[in-house]
Amino acid sequence: MKTTIWTVDKNVDKQEGYQQIAQAAHFLKENEVIAFPTETVYGLGGNAKSDVAVAKIFAAKGRPSDNPLIMHIADKNQLKDIVEEIPEKAHLLIDQFWPGPLTIIFRKKEGVLSEKATAGLPTVAVRMPDHPIALALIAESGLPIAAPSANRSGKPSPTTANHVFEDLDGRIPGIVDGGSTGVGVESTVVDCTEEIPTILRPGGITKEQLEAVVGEVRVDPALADENQAPKAPGMKYKHYAPNAPLYLVNGTQSFIQKLVDEKQKQGQVVGVLTTEEHQGDYRADYIFACGRRSDLKTVANFLYKVLRSFNRSSVDVIYSEMFPTEGVGQAIMNRLMKAAGGKIIEETSEK
Ligand code: AMP
Ligand code: MG
Numbered sequence: 001m002k003t004t005i006w007t008v009d010k011n012v013d014k015q016e017g018y019q020q021i022a023q024a025a026h027f028l029k030e031n032e033v034i035a036f037p038t039e040t041v042y043g044l045g046g047n048a049k050s051d052v053a054v055a056k057i058f059a060a061k062g063r064p065s066d067n068p069l070i071m072h073i074a075d076k077n078q079l080k081d082i083v084e085e086i087p088e089k090a091h092l093l094i095d096q097f098w099p100g101p102l103t104i105i106f107r108k109k110e111g112v113l114s115e116k117a118t119a120g121l122p123t124v125a126v127r128m129p130d131h132p133i134a135l136a137l138i139a140e141s142g143l144p145i146a147a148p149s150a151n152r153s154g155k156p157s158p159t160t161a162n163h164v165f166e167d168l169d170g171r172i173p174g175i176v177d178g179g180s181t182g183v184g185v186e187s188t189v190v191d192c193t194e195e196i197p198t199i200l201r202p203g204g205i206t207k208e209q210l211e212a213v214v215g216e217v218r219v220d221p222a223l224a225d226e227n228q229a230p231k232a233p234g235m236k237y238k239h240y241a242p243n244a245p246l247y248l249v250n251g252t253q254s255f256i257q258k259l260v261d262e263k264q265k266q267g268q269v270v271g272v273l274t275t276e277e278h279q280g281d282y283r284a285d286y287i288f289a290c291g292r293r294s295d296l297k298t299v300a301n302f303l304y305k306v307l308r309s310f311n312r313s314s315v316d317v318i319y320s321e322m323f324p325t326e327g328v329g330q331a332i333m334n335r336l337m338k339a340a341g342g343k344i345i346e347e348t349s350e351k
Contacts, residue, residue, distance in 0.1 A: 001170055001171065001172070001173060002170075002173070003165065003168070003169050003170060003171075003172055003173065003174060003175060004173060004174040004175070005161065005165070005174070005175050005177050006020035006021075006023065006024055006174060006175070006176050006177065007020070007177045008020050008021060008133055008176055008177065008178050009178075010037075010131075010132060010133065010178050010179055011132060012132050012133050012136050012178075018136070020176065021133070021136050021137050021140055021176070022140060023174075024036065024137055024174055024176050025137055025140035025141040027173055027174060028045060028046065028047055028053075028137070028141040028143060028145065029047070029141055029142070029143070031046065031047050031050045031052045031053040031056070032046070032053070032056070032172075032173050032174075033045065033046040033053060033056045033057050033060060033172050033173070034046075034137075034172065034173065034174050034175070034176065035150040035158075035161070035164045035168065035172060035174070035175040035176065036133060036134055036137050036147075036150075036175075036176040036178070037131055037133055037134060037161070037176065037177075037178035037179070037181055038072075038129040038130075038131045038134045038147075038181065039100070039101060039129055039130045039131045039134075039181060039182045039183055039204075040101045040129070040181060040182075040183045040184070040185065040186050040187050040203070040204055041149045041150075041157040041158055041159055041181050041183075041184070041185070041186055041304065042149065042150040042151075042157070042158040042159070042160075042161065042163065042164050042175075042181065043072065043129075043134070043145075043147035043148065043149060043150055044057055044060060044061060044147055044148060044149070044150035044164075044168070044172065045057075045072065045137070045138075045145040045146065045147035046145065046146055046147070047141070047143050047144075047145070047146070048069070048071045048082075048113050048114060048117050048143065048144040048145060048146035049112065049113055049114060049143065049144065050114055051114045051115070051116050053114075053146075054069070054114045054116040054117045054146055055116060056172075057069065057146060057147075057148065058116070059171075060168055060171045060172050061148060061150075061151070061152060061153045061168075062152055062153045062154075063148060063153040064153070065116065065119065066119050066233055067119060067148075067233050067234040068117065068118045068119035068121055068124075068125060068233060068234075069117050069118075069125070069146040069147065069148050070103050070125040070126070070127055070146070070147060070148065070187070070189075071113065071117070071124060071125065071126045071127075071144045071145070071146055071147075072126075072127060072128070072129055072134065072138055072144070072145045072146070072147050073126060073127075073128050073138065073144055073145075074128065074134075074135045074136075074138035074139040075128075075139065076094060076098065076128065078144055079094075079106075079126060081109070081112060081144070082108065082109055082112050082113055082124060082126065082144055083106035083107065083108060083109055083124060083126065084106065084107040084108060084109050084110075085106070085107060086106065087106075087192050087193075089192055089197055089214045090104050090106065090192040092213050092214055093190070093192070093197070093210065093213060093214060094128075096213045097205055097209075097213075098127070098128040098130075099128040099129055099130035099131075099135065100128075100129075100130045100204070100205065101127075101129075101130070101183050101186075101187040101188060101203055101204025101205055102127060102187055102188050102190065102203075102204070102205045102210075103125050103126065103127040103187040103188065103189045103190070103201075103203075104125070104126055104127070104190055104191075104192050105123050105124070105125050105189065105190065105191040105192060105193055105200070106123060106124055106126060106192065106193065107122060107123055107124075107193055108121075108122060108123055108124035113144065113146075114146070117146040119233065123191075123193055125189060126144075127187055131178070131181075131182075133176055133178040137176065149186060150164045150167070150168060150175075151163070151164070151167045151168075152167040152168070154239060154240075154241055155167060155240070155241070155308075156240045156241075156242070156303075156304040156307040156308050156339070157185075157186060157240065157304050158304070159180055159181045159184055159301075159304050159305055160179070160180050160181075160305070161175050161176075161177035161178070161179075163304070163305075163308060166308075182301070183203075183204040183297075183300060183301065184300045184301035184302065184303055184304065184305075185203055185204060185300045185303060185304075185328070185331045185332065185335060186201070186203050186204070186331075187201075187203045187204055187205070188201065188202060188203035188204055188205040188206075188210070188331070189201040189203065189232050190210060190217070191220075191231065196216050196217070196218050197210065197214055197217050197218070198217070198218040198219070198220055198231070199217060199218070199219045199220060199223075200220045200223075200230065200231050200232035200235065201223075201232050201234075201235055201334070202219075202223070202330040202331040202334050203331045204300075204328070204331070206327045206328060206330065207219065207330065208327065220232070220235075222235070223235065223334065239335070239338040239339070240304065240307060240335050240338050240339040241338070241339050241341065242307045242308075242310045242311055242318060242339060243310070243311050244271070244310060244315045244316055244317055244318050245317055245318070245341075245343070246273075246307075246310075246318045246319075246320060246336075246339050246340040246341075246343070247259075247317070247318070247319050247320065247340060247343045247344070247345050248320050248321075248322050248336055248337065248340050248343065248344045248345070249319050249320065249321065249322065249344075249345045249347070250322050250344055250345070250346045250347060251345070251346070251347025251348075252347065253274075253278055253281045253282065253321075255347045256272065256282070256319050256321070257281075257282055257283065259319055259345065260272060260282065260283070260284045260319060261283075263316070263317055264284075264285070268316040268317055269285045269286075269313075269314050269315050269316045269317075270284045270285050270286075270315065270316070270317055270318075270319070271284060271285065271286040271287070271288065271310050271313060271315035271317070271318040271319070272284045272286070272287045272288070272318070272319050272320075273288055273290055273306060273307075273310075273318060273319070273320035273321065274287060274288070274289055274290070274320075274321050275289055275290055275291060275292055275293040275299060275321065276289045276291065276292045276293075277292060277293050277294065278293075278321065285313075285314075285315065286309075286310065286313045286315055288306045288309050288310065289302075289306075290302045290303055290306040291303075293321075293323070296323060296324075296326075296327060296328050296329045296332060297328055299323060299328075299329075299332055300328045300331060300332055303332060303335060303336075304335075307339060319345075320336060320340070322336070322344075323336070
């Protein structure tokens with residue numbers, strides 16, 4: 001299959017770029033799947049009502065079928081067509097954070113969406129993305145659009161159209177290229193089907209931000225405990241992984257340097273994931289700075305890009321600094337832990 005790329009300016013309007021949006025939307029209406037930018041990462045969208053379209057999403061990604069998708073809407077009015085009820089706290093969150101990087105779990109309206117899209121669950125995940133291209137495309141299709149991240153399953157999520165092309169060239173008919181995405185990590189997933197909202201996946205909107213609007217917010221205990229089954233089925237999979245083994249290091253730069261030196265002595269090619277502040281402190285084969293530690297939003301922004309850069313290098317092993325789990329740091333550490341398959345080296349235990 002030939003993969004068409006439509007380049008569209010982010011500030012799409014009715015004149016400029018609308019032809020391309022209309023073409024891409026046509027594919028969606030025909031139950032084909034299209035990649036497009038959102039403010040978090042690139043999504044791979046298809047008609048959420050169609051089993052045929054949804055099956056194509058799972059096939060293109062190689063995604064396990066028990067991992068439900070997020071439905072994307074362009075207008076808050078689309079919500080009532082797909083959910084059974086909108087609880088009061090969900091209303092408050094929608095007013096504050098939509099459009100934006102917040103996915104809310106509702107009880108679903110039966111018989112509307114493809115059962116494959118929701119993996120047969122009685123609930124549905126919905127969000128309204130804050131990106132002019134995503135909104136224009138969804139509105140033009142007139143459909144709720146089921147869209148996971150537009151990467152092959154298990155790989156880092158794509159933050160540029162090029163990343164999508166690397167993973168899905170020949171597997172999908174088209175990519176809308178709207179430049180780099182903004183947030184860089186996926187949406188926060190919050191379950192509003194029970195009295196106290198529960199975060200199932202940390203993301204672009206922080207726990208603190210949610211609490212400021214609805215009071216108490218819980219975090220799914222499984223996020224901190226590998227032995228518990230997470231409530232967001234997707235959180236149980238290994239994810240975001242670079243090709244070489246990645247170790248998170250809880251220690252000083254000089255300790256990390258010692259680990260690098262040891263591996264190099266054994267003839268291995270070694271990479272370090274750091275930030276601009278410490279970039280100059282290391283001697284290694286590949287040193288990639290992921291934003292600035294002083295502004296964790298920039299780390300989130302570049303995280304997947306850096307993980308993909310390691311894949312283009314010849315590293316045998318990667319050591320990464322760790323980050324505080326405050327604000328968006330929670331999402332950063334959640335993704336890094338998954339990318340590392342939970343492997344942490346503690347400086348104290350090595351002494
Ligand atoms: P992705 O599409 O890769 O960004 O992942 C979507 C995340 O939302 C996955 O972790 C899913 O398991 C989760 N999710 C989607 N629908 C539901 C649902 N109905 N209940 C709980 N988690 C969900
Ligand atoms: Mg994903």
